[in-house]
Amino acid sequence: VTVAPYGIVRLHDTALALRARREYAERERWPRERLDAWQRERVDELVRDAVMRSAFYRDRFEGLLGEGPVQLESLPELDKATMTEHFDDIVADPRLRQAELLPYVERAVRDELLHDRYRVMCTSGSSGRKGLFVWDREAWQALLAGFFRFNEMAGIRPKLPRLRLAALVGANPAHMTARISQTIAIGMHRLHPLPVTTPLPALVAGLNEFQPEVLHVFPSVGALLADEQIAGRLRIRPRVITTASEMRTPAMAERIRTAFGVSPTDLYGSTEGLWASECEHHAGMHVFEDLVVVENVDANGRPVPDGEVGARLLVTNLVNRTQPLIRFAIPDMAVLDSSPCACGRTLRRIVRVEGRADDTISLRGRDGDRVLVHPMQFAPVAHDAAVREFQVVQTGQRLRVRVVLRDGASPPEVAGRLERELSARLDALGAGPDSGIEVEPCDGIARTAAAGGGKLKLVVADPDA
Ligand SMILES: [Zn+2]
Numbered sequence: 001v002t003v004a005p006y007g008i009v010r011l012h013d014t015a016l017a018l019r020a021r022r023e024y025a026e027r028e029r030w031p032r033e034r035l036d037a038w039q040r041e042r043v044d045e046l047v048r049d050a051v052m053r054s055a056f057y058r059d060r061f062e063g064l065l066g067e068g069p070v071q072l073e074s075l076p077e078l079d080k081a082t083m084t085e086h087f088d089d090i091v092a093d094p095r096l097r098q099a100e101l102l103p104y105v106e107r108a109v110r111d112e113l114l115h116d117r118y119r120v121m122c123t124s125g126s127s128g129r130k131g132l133f134v135w136d137r138e139a140w141q142a143l144l145a146g147f148f149r150f151n152e153m154a155g156i157r158p159k160l161p162r163l164r165l166a167a168l169v170g171a172n173p174a175h176m177t178a179r180i181s182q183t184i185a186i187g188m189h190r191l192h193p194l195p196v197t198t199p200l201p202a203l204v205a206g207l208n209e210f211q212p213e214v215l216h217v218f219p220s221v222g223a224l225l226a227d228e229q230i231a232g233r234l235r236i237r238p239r240v241i242t243t244a245s246e247m248r249t250p251a252m253a254e255r256i257r258t259a260f261g262v263s264p265t266d267l268y269g270s271t272e273g274l275w276a277s278e279c280e281h282h283a284g285m286h287v288f289e290d291l292v293v294v295e296n297v298d299a300n301g302r303p304v305p306d307g308e309v310g311a312r313l314l315v316t317n318l319v320n321r322t323q324p325l326i327r328f329a330i331p332d333m334a335v336l337d338s339s340p341c342a343c344g345r346t347l348r349r350i351v352r353v354e355g356r357a358d359d360t361i362s363l364r365g366r367d368g369d370r371v372l373v374h375p376m377q378f379a380p381v382a383h384d385a386a387v388r389e390f391q392v393v394q395t396g397q398r399l400r401v402r403v404v405l406r407d408g409a410s411p412p413e414v415a416g417r418l419e420r421e422l423s424a425r426l427d428a429l430g431a432g433p434d435s436g437i438e439v440e441p442c443d444g445i446a447r448t449a450a451a452g453g454g455k456l457k458l459v460v461a462d463p464d465a
Contacts, residue, residue, distance in 0.1 A: 001118065006198075006440050007341040009113060009137075010111060010182075010183050010184075011138060013144060013183055013365040014135060014144060014183060014452075015148075015363070017141045017142075017145040017148060017262055018145075018148060019139060019149045020142065020145040021145045021149060021152075022125075022143050024146070024149055025149070025152075025159065026158070027347045028149070028290075028346070028347055029289040029345055029465045030353045031346065032162060032346050033177060033400065035289060035290065035346055035347075036289060038359065039049055039289065039290075039293050039318070039436075040069060043070055043072050043293060043316060043318070044070045046071050046254055046316070046318060046321070046324060046326065047065065047070045047072075047075070047326060048065075048070070048143055049092075049321055049324070050092070050324035050326060051093035052066065052323075053264075053321075054089065054090055054091065054092050054324060055089040055400065056086045056089035056090045056458055057090070057324060057326070058183040058249075061075060064404055065236065065269075067123065067286035067457075069183065069258050071098065072293065072295075072316060072455070073295070075326060075327055076327070076329075076330045077301060077327045078325065078327055078329065079329045080131060080328075081271060081330070083131070084098075084132070084226050084326065087132060090323060090324065091134060091322060091359055092321060092322050092323075092324070093118075093322060094116075094120070094152065096114075096130060096134055096322070096323075098288055101120050101134070102122075102130070102132060103393065104120060104239070105120045105121065105122050105132065105174045108120065108173060108174055108183055109172065111182035112182050113137070114134075114279030115342060117136050117137050117343065118134050118135070118136055118137075118181055118322065119134070119136075119137075120132070120133070120176070120182075120362065121133050121134075121174055121175060121176050122137070122174050123175070123176075123180055123269055123271050127365055131175075131271065131272075133271045133323060134310050134320075134322050135273070135320055135323075136185060136320070136321065136322045138321075139319045139320040139321065139322065140183070140321070142179075142273075142319040143273070143291075143319070146185060146216040146275045146288050146397065147180055147184075147269075149277070149288065150242075150267050150269070150275070150277040150330050151280065153265065153277045153279050153280070153286070154213055154240055154242050154267075154277070154278075154395060155239070155240050155265070155280070155454055156202045156240055156242075158189065160185070162189055162190045163189045163213050163214055164189075164190045164192065164210060164211065164212050164213045164214070164217070165189045165190065165191050165192065165212060165213070165214040165215075165216065166192045166193075166194060166206075166207060166212035166215050166218075166238075167181065167191065167192070167193050167194070167216040168194050168196050168203065168208055168215070168217045168218065168221050175271075176271045177244075177245070177269070179437040181193065192210045192212065192350055194206055194207075194218050194323075195391065196217075196218060196221055196447050197354045197446075197447050198203055200224060200228070200444075203225070204225070204228050204233055204234045205222075206329075207225070207234060207236050208236065208381065210237055211236055211237075212238050213234070213238060213239050213240070214236040214238060214239065214240045214242070215240070215241045215242070216241075216242045216244070217241070217242075217243055218242075218243065218245055218254075218455060219246050219247070219248035219249075219252045219253070219264070219266070220246055220252065220456040221253075221262060221456075222241065222243055222256045223252040223255045223256060223388075223389070224389065225256075225259075225260070226255040226256045226258065226259035226260065226322075226390065227255070227388060227402065228230055228235045229260060230258070230259050231254060231407075236260075237260070238262060239284070240262065240265070241256060241262050241263075241264040241265070242264065242265045242266075242267055243256075243258060243265070243267070244266070244267040244268070244297055244404075244457060245269070247264050247355060247356075247375075247454055248264075248459065249351055249382050251383055253266075254345050255428050258417075262339045263282050264276045265277065265282070265284070266282075267284055268274050268285050268350060268437045269456070270315075270330070271329055272317065272330060273291065273292050273315060273317030273318075273319065273320055273325060273426075274287070274292055274294060274313065274315045274317075274330060275287075275288040275291065275292065276288060276349075276350050279341065279343040279345060280343060281341060281342045281343050281432055283312070283341055283342070283349065283351070284337055284349030284350055284351035284352075285349060285350045285351075286341065286345050286347040286348070286349050287336075287348050287349070287350060288316070289345065289347050289365055289391075291317075291318055291319050292295050292315060292316065292317055292318055292319075293315075293316040294309035294313055294314070294315060294326070294336075294348075294350075295314040295316075296313055296314075296334060296335075296336050297310055297311065297313075297314055298310060298311050299364045303307075304336075306335075306336055306337050306338050306339070307335060307337065308335065308337075309333050309334070309335055309352075309354050310333060310334055310335075311331075311333060311357060312329045312330060312331050312332065312336055312357060313329070313330045313332050314328065314330075315327075315328045315329075315330055315348060316328070323344070329352065331356050331357035332353050332355075332357075333353070333354040333355055333356070333374075334352060334353045334354065335348050335350070335352040335354070336349065336350055336351065336352075337349045337351045338347055338407065345350070345398035354374070354376055355374065355376060355458075356375075357460075358425070358457065359375045359457075359459040359461060360372050360373065360375065360459075360461065361373040361376050361392070361394050361399065361459065361462075361465075362465060363397055363426070363431045363465070364397060364431075364432045364434070364435070365429075365431060365432055366377060366430050366431070366432050366433065367429045367430065369430075369432050371429050371430050371432075372429075373399075373426065373431075375458060375459050377389070377403070377422075377425050378392055378422070378459070379428070380418060380425075381401060381403065381418055381422070381439075382423045382458075384414065384417075384418065385406075386405050386406055386409035386414045387403050387404070387405060387406070387409075387414070388403075388404040388405060388406050389403075389404050389445060390402060390403045390404070390445075390458070391445050391457065391458060391459075391460065392458065392459045392460065393457070393459050393460045394459075394460065394465055395462055395465075396435065396462060396464075397432065397434045397435040397437070398433075398435070398436050398437075398438070398465050399422075399426075399429075399436070399437045400437075400438050400440055401418065401437065401438065401439045401440065401444060402440050402441075402442045402444065403415070403418070403439060403440070403441055403442070404441075404442060404444055405441055409439040412441070414441065415439040415441055416439075417437045418439045419437060419438065422437045422439070425435055427437070427453060442462070
């Protein structure tokens with residue numbers, strides 16, 4: 001029997017990740033001082049390595065590094081535009097050129113390696129430019145070990161007969177989630193991938209037939225399936241439900257719990273390297289701090305204390321040495337908590353994500369200033385019992401709120417109620433007289449594979465407004 005090298009590489013990477021996972025389990029419960037010391041040592045190595053191997057960081061950090069340990073907070077932030085612009089100088093291997101990698105990643109159909117060691121991925125760039133990310137094999141093994149950590153935290157353990165796992169996620173093979181599934185597709189679970197762009201009745205039929213023990217979904221899709229289960233059309237009894245990739249509102253989590261009797265485990269997994277997962281206590285997502293340093297900062301880059309909403313998260317990826325990301329800004333407005341968790345893990349938690357800063361709508365105000373409408377302002381829609389799901393689309397000064405209503409709701413009544421409430425909010429924020437809001441009941445909001453990899457974007461801001 002001959003085994004293709006492709007298979008051997010995946011087996012090897014998965015085996016090393018499974019072995020590393022045991023070591024990682026101990027780190028989750030280290031005393032805080034030990035974890036802090038571990039992070040400081042890794043940051044020091046990462047930064048000095050980046051200065052040696054990357055022209056971009058050599059220039060950027062010149063004169064900023066003294067003899068002593070690296071002070072991460074004293075280094076400049078890196079935003080996505082700068083990363084994209086300087087990609088070729090940032091990466092530590094001169095063979096990696098953005099102009100060649102972009103068409104390459106579009107062609108990639110399976111978990112293939114470039115130059116025998118690199119996995120190249122992109123993010124969908126729902127707010128414009130695509131992000132390009134390269135992980136070498138060592139870093140990828142660490143990321144996979146992190147993925148196995150998430151599985152354990154969610155209560156997913158390999159077993160015989162194999163676990164029936166249905167994953168309703170994005171279909172783009174260039175995205176990280178698809179790559180992880182491909183790497184570990186060596187027979188651990190019975191995997192039933194369903195493109196999230198499948199129409200709802202077909203999803204329901206497929207799931208009824210497959211009867212998954214584990215269901216992995218975008219939270220908005222999980223909430224739709226919860227309605228189907230309550231209505232009796234969907235009849236499944238998953239033991240574990242995990243959610244990822246979109247912002248999950250408390251209302252979505254509650255609906256999933258009501259329908260299936262299972263508390264969904266939320267995962268934050270990003271190609272940049274920020275990974276976090278809820279534990280069995282569902283009290284926020286534990287950041288995988290042995291693999292990544294996360295700083296929560298305000299609009300001016302100052303640290304934000306626990307319990308307060310920041311303007312962005314700064315991510316320092318401790319494992320990716322090929323494309324060093326040091327204080328990389330992710331526009332998530334989050335709340336962190338460092339207090340001990342009942343599970344005994346010492347990893348800090350992201351207790352809330354309020355939305356993405358780039359989902360904030362900007363309108364002309366009454367007095368000529370810009371008025372910022374934060375995604376949180378649409379909470380009345382998100383929490384309205386008659387609303388199944390919604391999307392806000394901005395065109396200039398006009399906001400159109402498309403809503404899908406539950407059976408039995410009166411469209412004119414719901415639209416009128418929400419329009420009054422949202423108009424009052426816009427008014428209170430100081431939006432100009434030419435601004436307006438319209439609530440439009442519709443049959444469904446399509447997930448498209450192209451934009452956002454099938455994710456439901458709650459707010460579509462108009463960048464030219
Ligand atoms: Zn915990």
